[in-house]
Amino acid sequence: MNNYKLIVMDMDDTLMNHENEVSEETKNYLIRIQEEGYKVVLASGRPTEGMLPTARLLNLDKNQSYAISYNGGKTVNVATEEVEVNRPVTKENFDLIVDYCRRNEFFVLTYHNGHIIYEGEHEYMNIESELTGLPMKKVDDLKSYIQEDVPKVMGVDYVANIVKALDSLNGYFNEEIDVTTSKPYFLEFMATGVSKGNAITLLCNKLNIELSQVIAFGDSPNDISMLEIVGRSYAMDNASDRVKAVADKVTLSNANNGIPYALKDIL
Template sequence: MKPDLIIMDMDDTLMTSENVVSEATQQYLIDIQEAGYQIALASGRPIEGMVPVAQSLKMDQFNSYIMSYNGAKTIDLSTNKVVASELIQKEAFDEIIDYCRQHGLFALTYKEGYIIYEGEHEYMSIESEITGLQMKKVDDLKAYIQEPVPKAMGVDYEAHIAKLSNVLNGHFNEDIACTTSKPFFLEFMSKGVSKGKAIQDLADRLNLDVNRMIAFGDSANDKEMFDVVGTPIAMGNAIDLLKKRATMITKSHDEDGIPFALKQYIK
């Protein structure tokens, strides 16, 4: 059976520990697109942190899509236009920032291609290092951000993020959902936003069957994606939650786990 779509998370799935796509994986993904298979990316990253990787895979030449900010925005790479968007409204954003301040989290969001932040933290530069986006410091995030945003994030040490995440259990309030990608990132999106919903919406848009889709992931923000697609594949380095939901557990992101698995599905 030819899959309708092959979807990949980026960090710790498509990307190696060195934050690059290996030459073997890159060439394999280009080759299967040339053979008629369609791929897509679904990541917690902002748009600007995804497009260069998508272009390196020649996805813009094959009518592909990227789902950014954990599914808050979907972009048609052939036109570079946002085709779906669900944003955090100003009042909810302010509540998130208040929560981050109350719990000692380093807070950030995104605007005009920049990571916008307040405060200082040992881990403050990690998101910039991962995505390649420049950082812009402001005195007060609530005062600076006056429009809806796709995602906000609280950053702190792993044990604290795990504790808060367990308490919240995916629900910040009636308007906002939350998840984790890296173990030191607590990510907030508009309620209902997830990679799974973005994939279902894209399937409806393109008349594709989610049961004929393959998805690769490693972390908690991939859970809804695994719940939607017919063939969820966990990386060897994935968390146990995903491995339990997976049809297959492939090799790790540092061992070209994506082509290893796909060669067993694509003949």
């Protein structure tokens, strides 16, 4: 008998199919294994508000489980919406990140009161809203409008420009800010030490679960920190080669119910 207790999964391009939905097969399977005693956790770069509808669809609220949002910057109890962990970007660093994005001509956005706050325009400007379902609010000057800490900041641009910036920064903006990506056109800035891997480690400590008892699924560079530390890790077939190289195994794609396909084999 296996000794796994917790299954954690990314959302976009992992749990969600190309229609930005959870398939019926995947949904029904994840609900059933929770009834059998396994705990399911979502871990995403998405804002919390953009995760909770899917978390509730999968009955995470009824099973006293958690959503890890903003790449690990915040962990929330789905049933109560109580914040377990919160690691924001300070206002001072927010201003520095906005300056950097402006210099590089990136479209820049952040999150405040359940809205995506942005300035300027870009061909890709609506993607985050379409993914998360959060409304967008345009402001004249982000630095003037935002006067407090924020959960995450994101620069958006064409893939070649984001790849160039990622290579140049190499995961490091300054000693208080790390950089990653969840989609090839998103450059994501979080507080140093914020990662899905660190968030899962803290959650497992709280739940008295060993990391060796965790199964994780992902597809993007921001998933690597969790895939490296768990007992069994799976990259989706649509994942980048870098992610596949880290994972223990590669399962079917997000369009082909890759999560239940892998879990049926191991559970």
